Amino acid sequence: MADLIFWLFWGLTVASASIVAFSKNLIYAVFSLLGTFIGVAAMYIFLNADFVAVTQIVIYVGGILVLLIFGIMLTNRITQTVISESSFQKMFGLTVVFAVLIMVLIPVLGHTWTNGEPMAFQETIHQIGTLLFTDYILLFEVASILLLGALIGAATLARKER
Amino acid sequence: MNYFKNIYIAISTLMTGMKLTLGYFVRPREYVTLQYPDEVWPIPERNIGTGELASYNVIRSKLHVDIDDCIGCKKCERACPVGCISIDVLKGDKGEDLGVTKNGTSIKLVVTKHQIDMSECMFCDLCTHPCPEDCIYMEADYRFERNDNKRKDVTVKERWRDRSTLIYDFAKIAQEDVDARTAKIEEENRLKAEEKEKAMAEKLAAAAAKQTAKADAEQTQNVKADVETTLFKTTEGGES
Amino acid sequence: MIESMANWFLSLTWFPQMELASVKLLSVLLVGAGLFAFIAVNAIVLVYVERKVSAFMQVRLGPMRVGPYGTLQTVADALKLLLKEDIIPTLADSILFRVGPFIILISAIVAFAAIPFSPTVTAADMSIGLYYIVSISSIVVVGIVMSGWASNNKWSLYGAMRSAAQIVSYEIPVGLTLLAVVAMAGSLNMNEIIIAQGGSSNLFHWIPLPLPNWYMFNNPFLFIAFFMYIIGATAEINRTPFDLPESESELVAGFMTEYSGIRWALFFLSEYANFTLVAFLTAVVFMGGWQSPFETIFAAKTSLLVLLALALAWTGYVKTKANRLSIYPLAIIGLSTIAAWLFPGFAIWITEPGLFWIAMKVLSLIFLLMWFRWTFPRLRVDQLMYVSWKVLMPIALFNLIGVATWMWLTGEIQF
Numbered sequence: 001m002a003d004l005i006f007w008l009f010w011g012l013t014v015a016s017a018s019i020v021a022f023s024k025n026l027i028y029a030v031f032s033l034l035g036t037f038i039g040v041a042a043m044y045i046f047l048n049a050d051f052v053a054v055t056q057i058v059i060y061v062g063g064i065l066v067l068l069i070f071g072i073m074l075t076n077r078i079t080q081t082v083i084s085e086s087s088f089q090k091m092f093g094l095t096v097v098f099a100v101l102i103m104v105l106i107p108v109l110g111h112t113w114t115n116g117e118p119m120a121f122q123e124t125i126h127q128i129g130t131l132l133f134t135d136y137i138l139l140f141e142v143a144s145i146l147l148l149g150a151l152i153g154a155a156t157l158a159r160k161e162r
Numbered sequence: 163m164n165y166f167k168n169i170y171i172a173i174s175t176l177m178t179g180m181k182l183t184l185g186y187f188v189r190p191r192e193y194v195t196l197q198y199p200d201e202v203w204p205i206p207e208r209n210i211g212t213g214e215l216a217s218y219n220v221i222r223s224k225l226h227v228d229i230d231d232c233i234g235c236k237k238c239e240r241a242c243p244v245g246c247i248s249i250d251v252l253k254g255d256k257g258e259d260l261g262v263t264k265n266g267t268s269i270k271l272v273v274t275k276h277q278i279d280m281s282e283c284m285f286c287d288l289c290t291h292p293c294p295e296d297c298i299y300m301e302a303d304y305r306f307e308r309n310d311n312k313r314k315d316v317t318v319k320e321r322w323r324d325r326s327t328l329i330y331d332f333a334k335i336a337q338e339d340v341d342a343r344t345a346k347i348e349e350e351n352r353l354k355a356e357e358k359e360k361a362m363a364e365k366l367a368a369a370a371a372k373q374t375a376k377a378d379a380e381q382t383q384n385v386k387a388d389v390e391t392t393l394f395k396t397t398e399g400g401e402s
Numbered sequence: 403m404i405e406s407m408a409n410w411f412l413s414l415t416w417f418p419q420m421e422l423a424s425v426k427l428l429s430v431l432l433v434g435a436g437l438f439a440f441i442a443v444n445a446i447v448l449v450y451v452e453r454k455v456s457a458f459m460q461v462r463l464g465p466m467r468v469g470p471y472g473t474l475q476t477v478a479d480a481l482k483l484l485l486k487e488d489i490i491p492t493l494a495d496s497i498l499f500r501v502g503p504f505i506i507l508i509s510a511i512v513a514f515a516a517i518p519f520s521p522t523v524t525a526a527d528m529s530i531g532l533y534y535i536v537s538i539s540s541i542v543v544v545g546i547v548m549s550g551w552a553s554n555n556k557w558s559l560y561g562a563m564r565s566a567a568q569i570v571s572y573e574i575p576v577g578l579t580l581l582a583v584v585a586m587a588g589s590l591n592m593n594e595i596i597i598a599q600g601g602s603s604n605l606f607h608w609i610p611l612p613l614p615n616w617y618m619f620n621n622p623f624l625f626i627a628f629f630m631y632i633i634g635a636t637a638e639i640n641r642t643p644f645d646l647p648e649s650e651s652e653l654v655a656g657f658m659t660e661y662s663g664i665r666w667a668l669f670f671l672s673e674y675a676n677f678t679l680v681a682f683l684t685a686v687v688f689m690g691g692w693q694s695p696f697e698t699i700f701a702a703k704t705s706l707l708v709l710l711a712l713a714l715a716w717t718g719y720v721k722t723k724a725n726r727l728s729i730y731p732l733a734i735i736g737l738s739t740i741a742a743w744l745f746p747g748f749a750i751w752i753t754e755p756g757l758f759w760i761a762m763k764v765l766s767l768i769f770l771l772m773w774f775r776w777t778f779p780r781l782r783v784d785q786l787m788y789v790s791w792k793v794l795m796p797i798a799l800f801n802l803i804g805v806a807t808w809m810w811l812t813g814e815i816q817f
Contacts, residue, residue, distance in 0.1 A: 005427075027495070027498070027551065028497075028498075031498060031501075031544070031548055034505070034541075034544050050528065050529065050530050051530055051533070054530055054533050054534050054537045055537075057537040057538065057540070057541070058533075058536065058537040058540060061537075061540060061541050061544060062537065062540030062541070062543065062570070062573065063570075065544060066543050066544070066547070066566055066570055069544070069547050069566070070563075070566065073547075073551065073559070073563070123529035123530075125529055125530055125590060165792075169793060176777075176778065179777045179778060180773060180774075180777050182777075183459040183773060183776060183777040184459075184773065186458065186459050186460070186461055187455070187458045187459050187773075188728075189461075194461055194462070195462050195463045197463070197466060
């Protein structure tokens with residue numbers, strides 16, 4: 001039964017991702033990103049990573065998706081925007097795609113997968129918190145300084161010159 | 163410091179507003195709203211004008227007729243610009259006492275119908291002024307509604323179109339009385355008419371005799387004129 | 403709750419023998435349907451309550467004609483909305499126009515999964531409950547922008563943009579105030595946050611006024627945080643005085659201008675669902691959730707006596723001031739006091755945690771938010787942003803640091 005739900009979310013993710021990739025309408029592409037993000041969050045939950053799943057929704061849906069929507073809506077003539085569909089250098093593109101596919105497939109097929117017992121669910125948040133503030137404190141601080149820099153930079157750019 | 167002062171002012175003013183609304187919330191129900199068909203505002207006195215116009219009734223909501231004072235002069239009917247008043251009167255019997263109005267005028271006519279269609283009335287108040295007895299006037303009663311929502315014999319649309327309840331008939335006289343009076347008057351009229359006919363017939367006979375004598379004398383003259391006109395016409399016709 | 407429900411199903415004799423997973427799925431569906439029914443009935447009741455509260459605050463009567471005291475008015479309105487024609491404007495984007503309301507409604511319902519209604523009734527007692535609710539409520543923005551854009555109407559688009567900007571801005575101070583509580587509780591689990599607020603203590607631990615040990619009375623910083631959370635949450639659910647996205651006088655109805663009938667009803671449903679969600683969240687995080695405010699039976703009896711004295715004083719005050727009898731508060735508290743002193747069972751019942759207490763807290767918070775709505779005028783857009791970024795944000799950061807300092811001073815954390 002859990003498999004059924006898994007495949008449902010798999011379908012949601014793949015379908016909405018393909019809309020993002022193939023839709024000629026920019027707005028549909030952006031809004032179907034919602035399905036992709038939620039599907040990916042569900043994947044995280046199937047991997048027992050509840051904190052990461054919820055963070056995925058907060059950051060990607062609450063932050064990045066809204067930012068994308070804003071960006072597109074503040075553009076002039078959203079409805080008339082034509083995405084250039086003329087594909088050029090088809091051979092080269094196909095080669096790259098197949099190369100990447102093979103590169104992914106080699107380890108997947110080469111690995112001997114075992115059908116183990118599903119892991120019992122256990123909360124991850126305490127471990128994440130402890131690790132963030134002990135082993136990875138440097139990375140955490142560097143990331144926060146980076147974000148602070150981005151914030152100040154954005155504020156400087158947006159400021160009106162007097 | 164201005165920043166903190168702003169926050170303080172914001173919070174204190176919000177608290178003032180909230181206190182006010184809570185006060186209204188817990189106060190006993192001194193509502194302005196009335197549950198209309200169940201409760202109504204008291205209707206003010208008829209004359210609420212002031213000064214020179216103290217007797218002037220400014221509230222014009224419904225026409226009313228004191229039918230006991232009506233002398234059936236039909237002045238209001240003639241004054242009405244939209245013709246919403248219709249009055250029928252009958253003569254009273256000879257020597258019959260029909261009463262006296264409040265102004266002391268003795269009533270001569272029996273008002274058999276005094277109908278006002280309030281759906282056509284435009285509340286112009288023009289009918290009230292010509293009335294010699296001041297018996298037609300505007301009332302302050304504004305309620306024309308009726309509660310016949312439960313009526314099943316007509317469809318809803320018919321019920322909405324039906325304005326029969328807006329037609330007010332003020333005449334109090336009973337239908338039998340009207341019939342009796344009408345019959346009596348018709349009888350009288352018939353007798354009178356017969357007499358008249360008789361008189362007329364005699365007159366006609368006399369006139370006819372006179373006519374024949376005159377006609378003989380005129381005949382020769384007429385022939386002459388006819389010939390002249392025909393001749394005149396033919397010459398004109400030829401030219402054209 | 404899902405586990406215990408599935409086990410209960412399997413223990414029934416007439417229940418067909420199924421796999422545990424299937425029974426769990428069935429339980430999940432049942433719980434979801436139950437939540438939806440709760441939200442629908444709740445919206446109908448709250449609309450009636452809101453109309454009555456607004457009427458009383460404006461010296462009116464409110465709905466009176468349908469049913470006794472107009473109690474069936476919202477039922478009639480809901481029926482009317484269900485029967486109304488579903489209009490989709492010709493130039494609207496019909497797919498997004500249809501999907502938008504559902505995204506908003508689903509995000510509102512799904513957030514209820516983590517709400518603890520009582521110690522045993524929690525749809526999903528997850529370890530990251532609070533974070534989950536905060537994250538799910540951010541999906542609403544996408545639905546609002548979707549329906550606003552799909553309407554192909556400048557007012558709708560304005561409303562959607564305002565709403566998105568507003569929700570995104572106010573998520574930050576709200577998140578920071580909640581973070582202060584999470585730091586105190588040391589957990590994101592809703593039930594653990596509630597359990598941490600059990601018992602009673604003095605106000606701020608040192609002012610000798612015995613109060614329940616709720617986080618809003620725990621220290622001065624959290625006391626401020628409580629009000630800040632209420633302000634931020636009001637803005638996040640787009641209620642007056644922060645109802646710029648749907649301001650009637652400027653934007654007709656904002657992002658729901660073009661909607662009618664059942665789709666408009668979905669908007670209304672999700673609005674009231676979010677409203678209730680915020681009240682529940684406040685009750686859980688700051689007011690001890692399903693915990694009873696009285697720790698012991700003695701405390702309950704004494705507190706009721708104190709309340710009775712207060713009610714008597716109120717009645718006397720009203721009698722002298724306005725020369726009328728205000729009987730209801732006195733009657734309710736008096737009856738409860740007598741019941742608590744005469745029947746030990748009643749006293750035990752009011753000291754036990756459960757659905758009753760969270761319902762009382764949620765109802766009073768809902769009344770507070772309605773009170774806000776019918777008192778305050780709407781903010782201007784620049785004022786809205788000012789309040790969020792220049793007032794709430796600095797105070798929230800200050801509060802966070804203050805809470806940490808308080809915890810260090812009282813010895814709750816050691817370095």
